[in-house]
C-alpha cells in the first residue's frame with residue numbers, strides 16, 4: 001500500500017542552494033513512502049499529485065525537520081549539585097580535583113544498567129522530538145571502560161527503536177582519563193580506548209569517532225593514534241577542538257578528513273582556511289559557551305569569509321551544557337555568536353546533516369527523506385527569535401505525523 005500525502009498552501013523553506021531560505025510562498029510538498037517526491041509553488045503542482053490525500057497548511061511555515069548533530073544524551077546521574085557548588089564559589093577545576101565533573105558522571109554511568117540509561121535518556125530525547133527534531137547524534141564517553149562504552153552505544157541504538165527518530169552514534173572513548181587511572185594518557189588510549197573502539201565497531205555500534213582535544217583531556221598527537229585507528233576501520237572522524245584553548249585540534253582533524261570540528265571558540269583564521277580546504281563543518285555549541293561563561297566566541301566572520309558551513313547543536317551533556325532545546329540553541333547562536341536566523345536554521349538542518357556525513361536529509365527537495373516540520377508561524381526568523389517558546393505544529397518523520 002503506497003503511503004501518499006500532499007501538504008498544500010504553506011510557506012516552504014527549502015534551504016536549497018548555498019545561501020538564502022529558498023522560500024516558496026503558497027507552496028506544496030508531495031510525500032510518498034517516506035520520501036519527498038515533489039516541492040514547488042502549488043500553482044505549478046503536476047496533475048498526477050492533485051488527487052493525493054491533502055493536508056491544508058493554512059499559510060504555516062514548513063521546514064526540514066531539525067537535526068541535533070552533537071549530543072552526549074546518554075548518561076547516568078545528574079550534576080545539579082555541582083551547578084549549585086559552582087554558584088556558591090567552588091571552581092570547575094576544584095570540583096574536578098574533588099572527583100567531580102566528568103568523573104562523577106562516569107561513576108554514575110558505570111553503575112547504571114541499560115534499562116536505567118534508557119529511562120534517563122528518554123525524557124531528554126522526548127524534549128528534543130517535541131521541538132521537531134528528527135535526528136540526534138549521541139556520543140559515548142562516560143564509560144571510559146569497554147563494557148560501559150559499549151553499553152552507552154547500545155542504548156543510543158535502542159533509543160532509535162523506541163522513538164520515531166534517527167540516531168547516529170559516535171564513539172568518544174577519548175573523552176577523559178578514567179577515574180583512578182594511574183597510567184599515562186597514551187597507555188589509556190592504547191590499552192582501553194582502542195580495544196573498546198574495535199569491539200564497538202565489530203558490534204556495529206559506531207557511525208563516527210570523536211575525541212576531546214584539550215589541555216584537560218588529550219593532545220592532538222595523542223589523538224592521532226585514535227584517528228588513525230578510526231580511519232583503518234573505515235569510520236569518519238570529528239573532534240571537540242579549540243574549546244577552552246588552542247591545541248591544534250583542527251589541524252589534526254583536517255589532516256584526517258574529519259567531518260567537523262566542534263566548539264571551536266579558539267579557532268584561528270588559519271584554522272578556518274584549513275577547514276574550508278578540508279570541506280569540514282564548524283559545529284557551534286552555544287550552550288557550553290553560555291554555561292561556562294566563556295568570553296571567546298567562535299570566529300564566525302572567518303568561517304563566513306572562507307565558506308566554512310556552520311552547524312548548531314545543544315551539546316546536551318550533564319556538565320557544560322545541560323540543554324535539550326535546539327530552538328534555544330538557535331536563539332543562543334544568534335544572540336551570543338551573532339549568527340543570522342538563516343544561518344541558525346541552516347545550522348540545525350542542512351549543515352547539521354553535513355556534519356554527520358549525510359546527504360539524504362536537511363533540505364526540502366525531491367529524493368530526500370520526508371522529515372519535515374510544520375510551524376505555527378509564517379516567518380523563518382521566528383524559530384530563532386523566540387526564547388523558550390515552541391511554535392511546532394506538526395513533526396513529520398518518514399512521511400508520517
Ligand SMILES: O=C(O)CC[C@@H]1NC(=O)NC1=O
Nearest residue numbers: 102212240288317318319320
Ligand atoms: O562536563 C561534562 O560532562 C562534559 C564536558 C564536555 N565534554 C567535552 O568534550 N566538552 C565539553 O564541554
Ligand SMILES: [Fe+3]
Nearest residue numbers: 070072240315
Ligand atoms: Fe560535546
